[in-house]
Amino acid sequence: MDANEQKSDRPTEVRFAASTTSVDAIQRAAYRFGDRFSVELLPGVDEHICILRSRDDADLDEETENFRVEVLDQTLRVRIRKETEPIRTMILAKAFSRTGVVDPQDLD
Amino acid sequence: MSRFRGAEAFAASGDDWQLLPFRFERLNGRVLVTNMVGEHLVLSGEDFEVLATGELPADSDLVRRLRAKQVIKRSGERAPLSLLALKARTRHARLAESTGLHIFVVSLRCEHSCPYCQVSRQSEDRDRYDMTLATAERGLDMTFRSPSRSLKIEFQGGEPLLNFGLIEEVVRQAEVRNRDEGRDLGFVIASNLALLSDEVLDFCARHNIHISTSLDGPADLHNRNRPRPGRDSWERAVDGIRRVRETLGVDHISALMTTTKRSLDRVRDIIDTYVDLGLRGIFLRPLSPYGFAIKTKSYSAYDAERWIDFYREGLGYILELNRQGLDLTEYFSTVILRKMLTNVEPGYVDLMSPAGIGIGALVYNYDGSVYASDEGRMLAEMGDETFRLGHLEVDTYESIMTSEALLAPLEESFALSAPMCSDCAFETYCGSDPVYHYATSGDFLGRKSESDFCRRNMAIFKHLIDLYENDEFARRTFLSWAGR
Numbered sequence A: 001m002d003a004n005e006q007k008s009d010r011p012t013e014v015r016f017a018a019s020t021t022s023v024d025a026i027q028r029a030a031y032r033f034g035d036r037f038s039v040e041l042l043p044g045v046d047e048h049i050c051i052l053r054s055r056d057d058a059d060l061d062e063e064t065e066n067f068r069v070e071v072l073d074q075t076l077r078v079r080i081r082k083e084t085e086p087i088r089t090m091i092l093a094k095a096f097s098r099t100g101v102v103d104p105q106d107l108d
Numbered sequence B: 001m002s003r004f005r006g007a008e009a010f011a012a013s014g015d016d017w018q019l020l021p022f023r024f025e026r027l028n029g030r031v032l033v034t035n036m037v038g039e040h041l042v043l044s045g046e047d048f049e050v051l052a053t054g055e056l057p058a059d060s061d062l063v064r065r066l067r068a069k070q071v072i073k074r075s076g077e078r079a080p081l082s083l084l085a086l087k088a089r090t091r092h093a094r095l096a097e098s099t100g101l102h103i104f105v106v107s108l109r110c111e112h113s114c115p116y117c118q119v120s121r122q123s124e125d126r127d128r129y130d131m132t133l134a135t136a137e138r139g140l141d142m143t144f145r146s147p148s149r150s151l152k153i154e155f156q157g158g159e160p161l162l163n164f165g166l167i168e169e170v171v172r173q174a175e176v177r178n179r180d181e182g183r184d185l186g187f188v189i190a191s192n193l194a195l196l197s198d199e200v201l202d203f204c205a206r207h208n209i210h211i212s213t214s215l216d217g218p219a220d221l222h223n224r225n226r227p228r229p230g231r232d233s234w235e236r237a238v239d240g241i242r243r244v245r246e247t248l249g250v251d252h253i254s255a256l257m258t259t260t261k262r263s264l265d266r267v268r269d270i271i272d273t274y275v276d277l278g279l280r281g282i283f284l285r286p287l288s289p290y291g292f293a294i295k296t297k298s299y300s301a302y303d304a305e306r307w308i309d310f311y312r313e314g315l316g317y318i319l320e321l322n323r324q325g326l327d328l329t330e331y332f333s334t335v336i337l338r339k340m341l342t343n344v345e346p347g348y349v350d351l352m353s354p355a356g357i358g359i360g361a362l363v364y365n366y367d368g369s370v371y372a373s374d375e376g377r378m379l380a381e382m383g384d385e386t387f388r389l390g391h392l393e394v395d396t397y398e399s400i401m402t403s404e405a406l407l408a409p410l411e412e413s414f415a416l417s418a419p420m421c422s423d424c425a426f427e428t429y430c431g432s433d434p435v436y437h438y439a440t441s442g443d444f445l446g447r448k449s450e451s452d453f454c455r456r457n458m459a460i461f462k463h464l465i466d467l468y469e470n471d472e473f474a475r476r477t478f479l480s481w482a483g484r
């Protein structure tokens, strides 16, 4: 069997616990790999199931691991964004407001 | 009462450290972290884990680094917010300064017939393909309507020297208008120099005009790219560069290369040609996916990955030459390094978000049509008028800048709200380039995971960060480029 034959071109299934992984994080991760494989997402109460299908010659065994890591990173990104969004809004308001909408006491 | 609550209202109770907005990207086991305004630091995987899990100690080297880059702050601390706000405002100051670059396409005629050329070649019909004085004057009206303190007028073609009389008139009139306006006014002629005469040089010297020309590398490469009667495009360009250097000074000439498939194995030869001519920098440029480049399929043959290798090798060679004592700059890297290492937005149209179209530059075509960018005009040459914003005869600066043809691509391509870009640690260095994405994928945003623009930029950003972090000489050189 040569190397090419070993590459799985069959769909691969990956599962994520719904308690720790959001659909948003999975979708963001899937988007990043759009050039290499497609992801069919089946959201569930306990588990989200992802079916990965290779585009071109992508090696799904290797990509599955990359996808898992990316979903973890996206989960972290979602958390950071949520945690810091109010501060971000505040900084931007301060940066661009000349209208006095922002109470300087709140900021300085 | 303010709509916004104080920072302390968001701190987790009992936590000493509060996260500030940041983004991250993994780089070979290490992690790049960029703060809200794009200042960066590279952490080990373990340090990043500590940051991500929120288990930061009261004090440590890591905590000091994160605080210095405004990635975290102490609960209740307000100075980091003010500092970030100030930096964000500085970075976006250019937005209020629109539009700085005004491109006058004074003639569509050209005596070259380059296969990848982005404009049509109309050599004969002067009346039909040259800009008239009346159109140019309306272009000047619009130029001086833009609020930008600095105005650059660039003459392009075709070959603009074929309509040199008009250039003289526009320069004279702009200078007269500027006596009252007091703007920081500059002129550029983008020419292949084949028609450079002493009269042109003399006029440029008297009016402090900068010359930008095309130089694709050594003679064989350049002449194959740029056929003209006599097959002497390179000889004429080189002769022109020497004459401009001698008459106007080396700081008044710059050259731009067009990269074709044939260039990809020749980056050292190309750079050597620039060095031999005494040029101080080079712009290692990708081939644009517009105009004849699409028609003649030179673009589809173009390999994005090979271009990245070409860029890496070229930059490596330029750094090597700098190590040997030569002062040579790579301009594309410099634009990015300024974004990475300073809070100044260099205003390079392709790397801006909101996109630089209209805001950074407007193009007045020979026939009075106004385009959002030079590439937008090239698409129109191929029959697609998506980026035509209006016409000098009927439109004002205000109607152009609020036209749907400009606002739709600006809004739809905005990187801060675009999938992938909004999370990308490189977003502040990057841009949105709606014209590129429209030309290559049919919509203003493009799918970034499949976009060569994204792939190319990301590879460059990673490479520059890698060199900056791991090569002391590169770091010093980059700092000096960024400060220019």
Ligand code: SF4
Pocket: B415, B420, B421, B422, B424, B425, B426, B427, B428, B430, B431, B448, B453, B454, B455, B457, B458
């Ligand atoms: S285009 Fe790519 S590199 Fe640029 S900001 Fe978007 S995701 Fe990042």
